[in-house]
Amino acid sequence: MIAPRRLLLLLLACTGPGYAQEMHDHDHGVPEKLGTIAFPISCAPAVQQPFNRAVALLHSFAYGPAQKAFRDVAEKDPRCAMAHWGLAMTYFHPVWQPALPPETFALGQKEAQEAVRLQPAAARERGYIHAVALLFQANPALKPEQRTQAYEQAMAKLASEHRDDLEAQVFYAVALLSNASMADKTHARQKQAVAILDPLFKAHPDHPGIAHYLIHASDSAELASHGLDAARKYASIAPSAPHALHMPSHIFTRLGLWDDSIRSNLASEAAARAQGDIMGELHAMDYLVYAYVQTGREKEARQVIADMKAMPKLDMTNFAIAYASAAMPVRVAVEGEHWKEAIALAPPQGAPDSVAAIPVWAKGLGLARTGRADDADAQAARLRAMEARLRTSGDMYWADQTGILATEVAAWATQARGNDAGATALMRDAAEKEDALEKRPVTPGPIVPAREQLGELLLAQNKPGPALAAFQDALAQAPGRAGSLHGADAAAKNP
Structure with a gap:
């Protein structure tokens, strides 16, 4: 059951010019415009x-x-x-x-x-x-x-x-x-x-x-x-298609236009639900959670996750469904630095390694950030095993991404042991490898970019100058990200 306030937001997102009439024009849920x-x-x-x-x-x-x-x-x-x-x-x-x-x-x-x-x-x-x-x-x-x-x-x-x-x-x-x-x-x-x-x-x-x-x-x-320009136009071209309502948020996310992204994905989520498009609904919800987190609206993000958890059994063989259901709780836990919550996360049952890696990474980060380096190493080892299986299966893209996650956990575990130089070297390696790859359309981006994590690591080592440079590099790739903005502000105030 959707919370009343969320329901109101979904309805408001769908009251743009012509939308109500187009919904009446549907023929058994198939869009007309x-x-x-x-x-x-x-x-x-x-x-x-x-x-x-x-x-x-x-x-x-x-x-x-x-x-x-x-x-x-x-x-x-x-x-x-x-x-x-x-x-x-x-x-x-x-x-x-x-x-x-x-x-x-x-x-x-x-x-x-x-x-x-x-x-x-x-x-x-x-x-x-x-x-x-x-x-x-x-x-x-x-x-x-x-x-x-x-x-x-x-x-x-x-x-x-x-x-x-x-x-x-x-x-x-x-x-x-x-x-x-x-x-x-x-x-x-x-x-x-x-x-x-x-x-x-x-x-x-x-x-x-x-x-x-x-x-x-x-x-x-x-x-x-x-x-x-295409992002501003597409939803008005095909306003009855859930994907057309969502797609502009790919550009809005890239440019840090969070309010635009929220409106786009509220409308897409509502339209997808009305048409029984579960994959489209969850895809919009994941982008919505990402935008909510960037604007400090954690309560709204958590309500989206609650709505997701209330949905009937989700098909984990559908990669987009599995990805969104795994990523949303991780986004809130890790970006909010709720480390106990991150440690408690587990992969959705039946999810492929490329998806299961995300909550395992969150657990590893939570353990490392609370000083449990050995336990974090165990999660890094789990990620390396997933990476190996993905390589054996020929899924090189997600193998590379999973390897990056493993290196990030290892970096934070190394930092927890007080080895600043070793931690920095590992995180730089993760950042360089991540910089060399584009994201897939299934995701708005890494949960936390490696370049942003490098800035956090350097701040923790009391190196504000290098930290500021890392945050600025992260913002060049992902404008408007809250973590990078807050980190850059903290680094600038402590030269």
Whole structure:
């Protein structure tokens, strides 16, 4: 049961211009206002508008409703190959991980094969179908990244051959994002996508995919300000799509615009709950907790966590659900330096190592920060074991992130033993490794950036000058973070 004050805030977040009418316009929970799409196909004229609507849903990552919409098109026109292209595309999640979920791969493959079998006469449509068939080709030896790279190349060819096809340009841009490396701090593919999408955004300001993918392409410290116009616009383009209401907060978070982020995620949480989108609801709640913590609104953050805990049994096989449910309590405990609370945290039952590592890290920090260095070392060892398992499974990104968490715990345990130099060296190592990686869209950022922790460590060692430099570096990457601001203020007052 949602607390009355929280319920009021959720309702207020959803009372922007037109929202109430759009909620009345829903057809059994499927949103009606989704932006403007014109994607001409050679199927029966009667399915053209329903197909456009299905593509609009797809662009806002409303995968469940999009599947229903494309299936309706296929039923109305059994010869419509592009309906099966659309169905296959709902099983490809280009900026999420994994992009091709193993549990639904066979479903996407079946739809791609049906699209190939139907073979439309239009060469342009065959290009789309060829590209999605590469994603789902029947070759078990192919790695997911080989599939997405082949798809990107096919979409590049289609976009080049059909420069007047708006959707080809947009789908090529998001194909680039599907292959953007988290270790590429030059953001080369993101900048390629921005170069495609920028002029399109000016020419087609009500297209949901253009605004959406501009936000994803700009979701970095370097590019965030470039995505602000799209962030301000996207929610008004597709206000009935929960993800469209949430996505602006990726940019707001990057820029430290906490009140904007709170409004965005309150609206998204309410819309996702109304549509039964549990993953979208929890994702918005996690970003909401993060923003509440940065503004000192711990009471509100704790109420969000209480609402999460009151939800029916959550599916820990869904990474986004598992991540949000594990991260929210950790954010409040660690950022508030509630060390006894942090020590008591445990991983959600059934969560993967990449998620379970977060509360284990919090426990290790709590033990180290209360002087229990040996017990903290035991948690660091647990994290190293998780890191090893993740590497063995081939999940190198989360293995690297888990290794960073282990090093942070080790640094604080070393500090608890009075070894200032050793602690500083470990935390600098963690900060450098974290700086070399981008965050995944699943999270607003590290619970506490390693660079910020380095500042805290140096303050504890009575080294205000180096501490101030560390906090300033942290703020350059994550403007407006409360811990870095307070730390920088404390360091500046004690030169």
